[in-house]
Amino acid sequence: MTDAAMTVGLLHPGEMGAAVGATLVAGGARVRWASEGRGPETRARAEEIGLEEARSLEGVVRSARVILSVVPPHAAAEVARAVGALGFTGLYVDANAVSPETARHIGRSVEQAGARFVDGGIIGPATRQPGAARLYLSGPGAAQVAPLFSAGPVSAVVLDGPVGAASALKMAFAGWNKGMQALLASIRALAIAEGVDAALLSEWALSMPDVPARSERAVRDNARKAWRFVGEMEEIARAFAQAGLPTGFHEAAAEVYRRLAAWKDGAPPGVEEAAAALLAPSTADRPLRGSRFSGRAAPKT
């Protein structure tokens, strides 16, 4: 599968997709991407790492034996459906942050269209540093996909589990990492709202000395990607529901990231600025799910 003739389709070369694409190219694959409807940043990344442009999705589907989907979670099922509708019969890898249930649903949809399905989940930052990120793979075709990643920087790890296992691992990892960061940002917002933020930082300095800096990072590192985390938190809530666990952690985390979504791709806010957004959601915001409380404090100004 790693011979020079292998053509892989990559949907899409966003930040994480570009790290995956660079790995595939380094391993000797021809990597095609669909440029239709994509922005200039995506094109610049694609050209920089040596991807071949196919204008349309159909152009990718016709030439690729393997297609990797690396998209925001809310788009994962639709991308799979579109690939299936174009008659793809190769190996389809969903590498997205979706629940095991959603992964199985996507798998059935591409298999019904005549393709084979491999479940995937990427853990680690979207950099091109060797060893920074891992693509976990599961399901019968997983061992065929892994050699495409032999050159790095993204490495592949085949899990001994069915379709759903790679997605479950991603849900568990991100459920802690992004869930706890949403909680931590909310805690700072509560302390600021109540006028006890300085006292909280002093107490943490005594008893949990790493937490003040972690709470700053929870805001600074996540605000520009928050728009993309909303769907991921909803998928994690779905995975919790499927396992019989309470869904509130990640429904709340989705709400936190929704309120931070305005910083998409911009300079990150400070903790106080982020707190103001968390405490004063827009009036267009949908009512809180999961609240036992009939009322809600008036937004602060």
Place this chain on the structure above:
Amino acid sequence: MTDAAMTVGLLHPGEMGAAVGATLVAGGARVRWASEGRGPETRARAEEIGLEEARSLEGVVRSARVILSVVPPHAAAEVARAVGALGFTGLYVDANAVSPETARHIGRSVEQAGARFVDGGIIGPATRQPGAARLYLSGPGAAQVAPLFSAGPVSAVVLDGPVGAASALKMAFAGWNKGMQALLASIRALAIAEGVDAALLSEWALSMPDVPARSERAVRDNARKAWRFVGEMEEIARAFAQAGLPTGFHEAAAEVYRRLAAWKDGAPPGVEEAAAALLAPSTADRPLRGSRFSGRAAPKT
């Protein structure tokens, strides 16, 4: 206020109350407790640290100029009401893990009965190690209470804020500490349910090396106290609602601790055993609040 004649009432000498009581005794106060309805462990602790037994709550109220309430959060308002109903006119300190709103409600109830009110919140473990725990105090009478704690081991910190500030600080601190531990225990349960726990521990060992041990502690250190954390998580959800923040984190945390409540005062479970309880709530368990999902996976056996 620290002269030998000062009598302080302590409701009740549980584990944390005993650390507070030992501090008051060390500072020279006479400390009375109400033995009516309390168990043998409480009596043993009270005798060990030199508290004076008053059989009834009335006996405490009649002799004390200051009363400290150190009880599980769900009992805080009722204890204050009972003290007020007995005509207490001294200084009443609620040191419990309640929301600022609940603290203000308790304050109004004791003030209407003729007493003065100080808001408090205890942060730190219920040990008698010097410096381990701090009683934060806020409101007009706070500076009068602090000298009672001059001898330690529990120290007092007066916040520059109104009634509600000390409770808010406690909510923020416990909202992170106990909220994130409930999340972490749930994440292990999800990984176990999906058969990816070993893979998660391997990934954490690479990318977040302190998390495996933290997840073990989240179960081991909390299970025997979980019954008491349910009300505390509900108070934190209330504080979040009051500030306009999403309540789901701590509604879910309350549910997690509710499912662990069976280990009250017993030997703690391992992670797998705790996961089984988290994944298979009893059928008497109330339906999940806050779930957007109409169905819920059948409890695993």
